[in-house]
Amino acid sequence: MRDPLTRATPLTRMNRWGTTLDLVRRPSHFCATAPVPVASPDDVLSWLCLCECFAGGFSSPLMVAGRLTGTLFRVHLALLPGMPGEGVLALAFTSPAASEPAGPPALCRALADIVAADGVTAPRWHGAALRLRTRLATTDALPRRSPWHRSPYDAQLADPLAWAARNPPDPGSYRPPLAALARELPEYHPAAEGGR
Amino acid sequence: MREVAPGLGWYEYGGDVGAVALAFPAGFHAEGAGRPGLAHFAEHMLMAPRDRQAHPYARLEERGCLLEARTRRDHLTVTVSGPQRHLLRAVETLVAHLTDLERPGDTALRQAEIIRNEVLEKTALSPATDRWRWCVPTPDGAIGADHDPVVAPALAGSAVHADAWQAFLARHVRLDRCSAAVAADPALVGPGAVESALGPRTVPRIPRAASPGRGAQGCKAPRDEIVLPVRADDLAGQSAALAAAELAAETVAAAHRQPGAAVHYGLFDEWFSENAPTVVTVPLPAGTDGTAVEERMRAFPKTVTEPGALARARRRLSHEWARRLATPSACARLTAWMLLGGRMGDPFAPCDPDLVEHSASAAAVLRGA
Numbered sequence: 001m002r003d004p005l006t007r008a009t010p011l012t013r014m015n016r017w018g019t020t021l022d023l024v025r026r027p028s029h030f031c032a033t034a035p036v037p038v039a040s041p042d043d044v045l046s047w048l049c050l051c052e053c054f055a056g057g058f059s060s061p062l063m064v065a066g067r068l069t070g071t072l073f074r075v076h077l078a079l080l081p082g083m084p085g086e087g088v089l090a091l092a093f094t095s096p097a098a099s100e101p102a103g104p105p106a107l108c109r110a111l112a113d114i115v116a117a118d119g120v121t122a123p124r125w126h127g128a129a130l131r132l133r134t135r136l137a138t139t140d141a142l143p144r145r146s147p148w149h150r151s152p153y154d155a156q157l158a159d160p161l162a163w164a165a166r167n168p169p170d171p172g173s174y175r176p177p178l179a180a181l182a183r184e185l186p187e188y189h190p191a192a193e194g195g196r
Numbered sequence: 197m198r199e200v201a202p203g204l205g206w207y208e209y210g211g212d213v214g215a216v217a218l219a220f221p222a223g224f225h226a227e228g229a230g231r232p233g234l235a236h237f238a239e240h241m242l243m244a245p246r247d248r249q250a251h252p253y254a255r256l257e258e259r260g261c262l263l264e265a266r267t268r269r270d271h272l273t274v275t276v277s278g279p280q281r282h283l284l285r286a287v288e289t290l291v292a293h294l295t296d297l298e299r300p301g302d303t304a305l306r307q308a309e310i311i312r313n314e315v316l317e318k319t320a321l322s323p324a325t326d327r328w329r330w331c332v333p334t335p336d337g338a339i340g341a342d343h344d345p346v347v348a349p350a351l352a353g354s355a356v357h358a359d360a361w362q363a364f365l366a367r368h369v370r371l372d373r374c375s376a377a378v379a380a381d382p383a384l385v386g387p388g389a390v391e392s393a394l395g396p397r398t399v400p401r402i403p404r405a406a407s408p409g410r411g412a413q414g415c416k417a418p419r420d421e422i423v424l425p426v427r428a429d430d431l432a433g434q435s436a437a438l439a440a441a442e443l444a445a446e447t448v449a450a451a452h453r454q455p456g457a458a459v460h461y462g463l464f465d466e467w468f469s470e471n472a473p474t475v476v477t478v479p480l481p482a483g484t485d486g487t488a489v490e491e492r493m494r495a496f497p498k499t500v501t502e503p504g505a506l507a508r509a510r511r512r513l514s515h516e517w518a519r520r521l522a523t524p525s526a527c528a529r530l531t532a533w534m535l536l537g538g539r540m541g542d543p544f545a546p547c548d549p550d551l552v553e554h555s556a557s558a559a560a561v562l563r564g565a
Binding site: 064134 | 250523524525
């Protein structure tokens with residue numbers, strides 16, 4: 001289906017939860033991506049857990065900025081399968097004209113706060129790991145030929161609290177890609193594209 | 197899948213994660229002909245956090261629980277899933293939230309804008325491409341009439357219902373008149389404790405629409421497809437319609453000489469989630485020779501009576517049904533819907549050949565607009 005404004009064919013990628021992320025930059029749709037290293041199942045779980053921690057629910061800072069205090073419907077922060085040894089961290093959300101003055105700047109501020117913070121507290125990390133296990137158990141099965149069934153993406157989380165204790169979040173790993181997302185977001189303000 | 201207490205279905209589910217679903221008769225059908233968008237707006241108001249600390253979400257999320265709601269034609273369903281050892285407390289938290297409809301003063305305007313953004317996101321900023329408008333019936337009227345419960349009212353600003361949502365929820369979202377279902381291990385989550393947390397309830401009978409379902413006359417489909425009206429609302433009737441549609445898909449695949457035509461149930465392809473009359477459709481893949489399909493469909497009622505045909509359809513449907521019951525949240529939701537529709541049981545174990553033939557005889561090929 002072509003976009004009626006840009007006539008471009010949307011580029012979409014499926015996230016771990018079976019929903020697609022629209023990665024095309026266009027008026028009222030924001031997205032930014034950053035490559036991240038993914039070498040082992042624990043790397044995959046760490047990125048999925050960070051996504052859950054930062055954007056998975058109302059206790060997550062991006063969701064708080066986008067939905068609890070803002071009026072965006074959903075802020076997608078997702079790990080997407082990439083080339084061997086590499087994944088893609090993607091941030092995407094739809095912010096139509098009425099939400100635009102407040103939505104994207106609030107998300108940029110929330111990203112900056114995450115990058116500037118000391119790290120993630122243990123209770124927050126444990127809660128994210130528990131929610132990740134719930135999400136893994138309650139999402140529909142992925143298509144058989146999905147790249148998510150390719151090692152190391154077919155990771156399992158049997159004991160979330162033990163896994164969270166063994167794999168604490170590493171600010172040195174997640175700060176650079178999140179900072180890259182924060183830098184990338186304002187660079188293509190839709191108005192500059194003359195879309196509306 | 198069984199009813200362990202009046203209005204409480206149970207799906208025994210092992211593992212660490214379980215789910216509880218509550219299905220209320222508060223879908224698009226209940227919103228009334230002049231109030232499109234009210235049910236969806238009421239769902240957002242019902243599920244809105246009650247303060248800046250995101251109560252009750254924050255409390256549920258720290259225990260690993262996820263809360264979601266969806267509004268469909270016949271019901272509004274709230275599902276909480278999470279670690280089974282925390283499920284009972286999650287139900288208690290949810291009950292407290294659902295029974296107190298006080299929300300911060302700016303919630304209605306904010307939710308109206310969120311709904312607008314939701315629609316734009318879900319339709320990829322192209323609301324005109326959405327097909328809900330075409331297939332949602334006006335309450336008590338014929339399908340195809342202009343009652344759009346989601347897209348148009350969201351774009352117009354659903355806050356027009358700011359004065360109506362509380363009365364709507366008070367009337368249609370009641371814990372004593374809903375179906376509840378649990379997908380969990382009864383040894384970990386006691387049915388008695390869940391029953392006590394929810395309180396007693398009777399499952400309401402959703403009023404049946406008077407019209408006999410969408411027919412082929414005067415309809416313009418958004419694409420070429422085969423439509424099979426569901427003639428009976430019970431489990432046997434809906435199962436038979438699905439079996440007939442599965443055989444119609446087989447017919448399409450034969451005419452198209454390629455596999456892959458899929459059966460689509462109702463508005464959202466959620467089996468047994470709608471009350472009769474509803475429809476089962478088989479979209480014709482692009483490039484299908486419509487004339488060849490029409491030719492084959494003329495012989496379709498006889499095709500379904502061929503030896504082995506029904507067994508084939510049942511086998512494929514049972515496989516698909518098992519796939520749809522793969523997660524605890526899906527098990528809880530489907531059980532709640534079947535309970536609300538009065539259709540508890542194994543859907544494809546008995547499949548009445550006469551009902552399948554009856555559904556097949558009403559099949560029609562609709563050509564796209």
